[in-house]
Amino acid sequence: MSYSVKETFSAPGRSPLPPRGAVPPAPGALAAKVRTVGPSMTRSMQRVAEAVAGDPAGCAALTVTGLAERTGTSEATVVRTARLLGYPGYRDLRLALAAAAAQQEAGRAPAVTADIAVDDPIADVVVKLARDEQEALADTAAALDPVQLEAAVAAMTGARRIDVYGIGASNLVGQDLVQKLLRIGALAHAPADPHLAVTNAVQLRAGDVAIAITHSGRTADVIEPLRVAFDHGATTIAITGRPDGPVAQYADHVLTTSTARESELRPAAMSSRTGQLLVVDCLFIGVAQRSYERAAPALAASYEALAHRHSAT
Structure with a gap:
């Protein structure tokens, strides 16, 4: 049996659960997941998501209480954010953060694409567009x-x-x-x-x-x-x-x-x-x-x- 997003988000006041059978995002895909679902989050959940995407190593060292204090939110908000990102709970998110931090340390962090300026040389346009397309594919995957x-x-x-x-x-x-x-x-x-x-x-x-x-x-x-x-x-x-x-x-x-x-x-x-x-x-x-x-x-x-x-x- 499969579960649609309608079912996943249909229970008001409850933490949004990942669909049954859903696979949590790989550590390297965490930032992409944040970019994708971030606009649908509440502002407090966005603060948690931005914190874990921006500093996976620092957040991996924090308990759920510590992350809530760092982001000015509640423990419930941290757990809801973890679930909306595709993890069963905060413990699973924390493990993914530690793995993502290790990948960044190894120099495999994704490249950031800058906006195209009116006066950009065409060679720069090609590079920026290619990076943007690659990021769009990675984020969608x-x-x-x-x-x-x-x-x-x-x-x-x-x-x-x-x-x-x-x-x-x-x-x-x-x-x-x-x-x-x-x-x-x-x-x-x-x-x-x-x-x-x-x-x-x-x-x-x-x-x-x-x-x-x-x-x-x-x-x-x-x-x-x-x-x-x-x-x-x-x-x-x-x-x-x-x-x-x-x-x-x-x-x-x-x-x-x-x-x-x-x-x-x-x-x-x-x-x-x-x-x-x-x-x-x-x-x-x-x-x-x-x-x-x-x-x-x-x-x-x-x-x-x-x-x-x-x-x-």
Whole structure:
């Protein structure tokens, strides 16, 4: 049985528990996890998260009481923060902090990417963008819950039909997923028109899958068709950088991407695309693996058709 983010955060007043079967982030991924889930935390929890990410060695030496005093919070807040970061309790977080500190001491701390300036030489732009893309991929990999990913792949593998909703750059990511799925024989659509998305969603039933892609988690034109699909019994999946956003209310499974590092020359819609593409690639490969007997001949047929077309021209 899998647990969605809706279930994980649905109990008011209680510490948010990691989904059952979820794997705590590796020590080297702790900072990435903080960057990803930090915006969804309360301010007091953010102080705890920033402290452990900024000084893992110092915080690893502290008891739960000591960390609460250092951050001006409570012991309960420290425990809630540990759980929201993916650890069963503070003891597990403390062990991860000690391991992260050892990695930093060995010189394996992640590089920090600076914003791109208007007068940056193009060579510097290439370096900064490459580092930013690498960090986005690492952050997304750290944020992805394998339990949620497995459940999403399982639903897609047996689906009668798959609809993907996205606006703007997110629609381009959706189109990328649909093209991949079509080549292995899956029936998939990614309507760019929000009205068409809703009318398509009305036709979905149990056994179908609807996927919403929205970095902010609050894009109305994406949430509405997902809601309609959810209400009609389809399995729903959200790919978002804000797992606490409104889109999660209608998602059976939530796949979290990296938090976009927005700048004047690179809005969130551009920088979030890298993490989204990683997630849809993971979904596609997972579906192809589980439907290999059907997928392999379909891929071969599509390659042959394209090769024949190119040779004819």
